[in-house]
Amino acid sequence: MAPLVETRGLTKRYGPFLALDELDLAIEPGVVFGFIGPNGAGKTTTMRILATLLDPTSGEAWIGGHSVTRDAGQVRHVIGYMPDTFGVYENMKVWEYLDFFAAAYGLPRARRLGLIDDLLALVDLSEKKDGYVEALSRGMKQRLCLARTLVHDPQLLLLDEPASGLDPRARVELRALLRQLGALGKTVIVSSHILTELADICDHVGIIERGRLLAAGAVGDLLRQVQTSRVVLVRLLADARLSDGDLVERVHTIPGVLGVTVEPLAAAPRTEETPPPAPPAAPPHLQPVPASLDAVPALDAATEQLLAATPPAARLVRIEFDGDDYRLYQLLGELLTRGLPVYGFTEEIGDLEDAFMRITKGLVA
């Protein structure tokens, strides 16, 4: 499928400052693309170039096959742009505001009337139709601006930090609206430096820092790319006979294990009547758990008493592991074979924040 948005060697300089450095990007139709980067990374510059508001110093960008520098007029029919900070015409009524922009796209009056109602319903502002724009809250103005970007049914929405300055409720509503637009099949480029905002609405992301695109692709692919090793979280039942040091020693010698850290889990209060749970039986396809725990030297009576009074907490062991799924299966078997009271075994899947922190180097403050 031909990309809807494509940039090649897109570069932008402000005097000696390099805002955008040879950006190569391809975004296919129907994708909700999150543009991630710290403040000053070049997100807004890219957005403004794509919105035909800035000329690049070098390189080229195309939207829907039209060059943003040579066919700006055509590009403007294809895009709906919402900048990070924007003003609205305060002395207009809500419907007049949308009507003006719909007229700017040449939509005939008869069609505009129905369209305005549809758009106001979409952004949940129907009851404000005859109110003045100045009377709207910031979140409402943001939604009105989003409706404005949709008046000509654009193929591409360019949303630059759409949730900046919004309160939590307005952010949630905006996220829901963006998800809805994604479901409608719109191609959306949304920029933000707040990763949690993008995590649940984007299916593709691009990470940019100091004007350089460091990584781009589907969220899942990107997360897999940036993970150099797998991280397994193992939950162990409380066992006073097993010190953290012993635990680390037992796990570290398993092939493929790169690192081990142990931390206590909040222990569930144990009643007198409830006996401490026994180590689980080994799965039939694994070797039986050896009586290796019996080999651990017994604790002295004082320690036993102390532990009985304050039972040890269950522990979470974070194992950094290098290996495929079969090696992971073997790791679980080894843990059980080595007598560890495993009751939880999960692989930690990284999130956008992890990926971002790994990919970027914090070059931009």
Added chain:
Amino acid sequence: MTATTVEPAAVPAGGPADEERAARWTRVQGMLAKELRGRMRGARAFVVLAIYLFFLTGFTLLIYWLTKLSVSSNPTTPAGKPVFFGLVAFELGLVCFLAPSFTAGVIAGERERQSYDLLMTTPLPLPLVVGAKLFAALAYVFLLIVAALPLMGVAIFLGGVAPEEVAIAFLMICASALAFGTIGLCYSAWVRSTIAAAALAYGTMLLPVVALPIVFATVYSSLAVVLSGGNASAGAIAVAYYVGGFIASLNPFIAGGLTELILSQNRSLFFFSMPGLSGSGTLYVVGPWIIYTVMALVVTVLFFLLALYLARPARGVRRKRSRE
């Protein structure tokens, strides 16, 4: 949140050319409606107009009263002329100050309220955006001018004022509004602050209106002494007259005064000859009001084109690229 689908655009009847023509007209209507609505909405426009007419009427009555007092010894002297002069001077002065202030905020204001980018990402052509803003700003100035026409009618009624004088005055006032309004528009496109744009526009307006007469009077009073000495050639005298006349005609008040002088001598309003001084031969002269009006229109066109150049959203970038 209601799930609503935005329906695709319906294809209007007729060919693509009709469709494009209709879309273009819709854009023009939309832009004009938006600008005029912003300018005229609310009580402010009405209140300003009412106050303006109140003071203008008071000013007219004052001139009439003073005229009556001064000509009481000769009751046949028409009172229309002073009233007419007073009204024209008042309106001209008003236009010189109001037009730049009305246009100084039209683009800078959009930038200040951060709505300019939204406008620039629509398919609205830049000349339409800039032109509509100028039109809406000057429409109100023209409303003030037209609202004063009945008072000029009173001047005609009082006698001594010819209809062509009223027409020329009206034309010069309108040309002034266009020129000074476009100067304000240009600065509005150039700088980001409305206040700075207004200050620059006033500075530019004061050049022909205030500074030029002072410089002209100083230079030509010295020159007149030299020319009347009898040593200057006929060509030099002619050039001095033409250049002097041209520069003097750039000031609306002087141009209007000279036009009135020509009219009082029963010469043609458009083109006439006059005997030269100190043996320079006959000089052929164009009416000063024509020079002023034409120059005002030239300034209007030049500053409008400059405003278009400066109003482009990426203008700084393009300048930088061209240097590279």
